[in-house]
Amino acid sequence: MASTTTRTSGYVREKYTPPIIHSFTLPDHSSVRTTEFDGVIGVDLPSLSIHFEHSQRSLRTSPHGIVNDDRAVSSPAVVMKPKEPSELTIADVWISLYAFWIHRSQLEVHPLILADSTSLKNIDEVLTYLTHSGLAFVPPDAQSPHELLIIRASFWQGAGAPTHLHWLRTPIPSPSLSLLNPFPFTQSFTRSEHVLTTHPLRPPKPAPGSVIYSRYIHQVGEHLTLTHIDASNPDHFASYAKWQNSDRVNVGWREKGPDDKHRVFLANRLADKHIMGFIVAWNGELAGYGEMTWAKEDLMGTYVGGLGDYDQGTHLLIGEEKFRGRQRFTAVMTSMKHACFLRDPRTEVVVGEPRADLPIVPMLIAYLPQELNREFELPHKRGVYFALRRERFFQAAMLD
The missing domain is CATH 3.40.630.30 (Gcn5-related N-acetyltransferase (GNAT))
Known part of the structure; x- marks a missing residue:
């Protein structure tokens, strides 16, 4: 017996743009406040603030080894840095990436540069967390190990999520x-x-x-x-x-x-x-x-x-x-x-x-x-x- 159900043309993902000043709750119901002015994303945590700021450096976002050079796409990186020189905990970094991906939800990958050790005092610890959890990787065109591509799909799969903040x-x-x-x-x-x-x-x-x-x-x-x-x-x-x-x-x-x-x-x-x-x-x-x-x-x-x-x-x-x-x-x-x-x-x-x-x-x-x-x-x-x-x-x- 054939069905008479009406079919649609298929799935189209909606675009979500958060307001300039935006607050949301984490899985444990604690709150985070984010802002975006002139493309700079700010994340206000209880003890510190983290910014994603513009950079002059670009990295290739087309898949390496797949897309030919003549059609490859590169994008300007953002620099992740505490507003004041400090160390970041794993939870600080994960929450900041959560906020970032809400503001850039249409992208699959994005270039990210970790601020220097003067600003980000435990830069090597943060780098290890990002790369060993699978939240980011160092691409072939990076000029330093602190130039990364962060991956939206990895974040939503729970990569690196602290247990107390996990959606599950x-x-x-x-x-x-x-x-x-x-x-x-x-x-x-x-x-x-x-x-x-x-x-x-x-x-x-x-x-x-x-x-x-x-x-x-x-x-x-x-x-x-x-x-x-x-x-x-x-x-x-x-x-x-x-x-x-x-x-x-x-x-x-x-x-x-x-x-x-x-x-x-x-x-x-x-x-x-x-x-x-x-x-x-x-x-x-x-x-x-x-x-x-x-x-x-x-x-x-x-x-x-x-x-x-x-x-x-x-x-x-x-x-x-x-x-x-x-x-x-x-x-x-x-x-x-x-x-x-x-x-x-x-x-x-x-x-x-x-x-x-x-x-x-x-x-x-x-x-x-x-x-x-x-x-x-x-x-x-x-x-x-x-x-x-x-x-x-x-x-x-x-x-x-």
């Missing part, structure tokens, strides 16, 4: 337990009515009520959090039940029913190692419910096949009418995918499978840099197979 708030395994490695590979197996597959043993989920992900959404001017749903929390349960019982949400989810049905559903979700439900909140106000799944042992993995051991999937409903709309929808969808890519660096693809006849399908094409693979049959619906690839996400997703 409850990583598994905890950095305090396993600093160097992701959760190890151990062969596991799932056998159920619709799934029969080997897959890696999945890590324990964080405790219900744990904040999974936290990020300020500049386009909206509010702070977004994703929290592991806690069915024993009266606010979580009442909101979830209300949303599922609304006629609008029921069109897509088909979970309308009495409280007992909702309690069983959430208990099953909590017990299922491959899926984690979460509450979406804006500035602490509950807005919707979503899920992250390990795709290989999900229905998706059974009926489309070909998914990797660490590929993931997502589902979402926005229950509160006041939190609907294009910008908020894009922010929540993008944040879910971001959380998936961050929680395991081995995840190459995050998939989706909405019902093919839902009006949300064109929005998923227009507002996320994902591929529409095909329509396919599931036991309970005809779905649309979306695939969002890691490289494409960090290149083009609206993370500002």
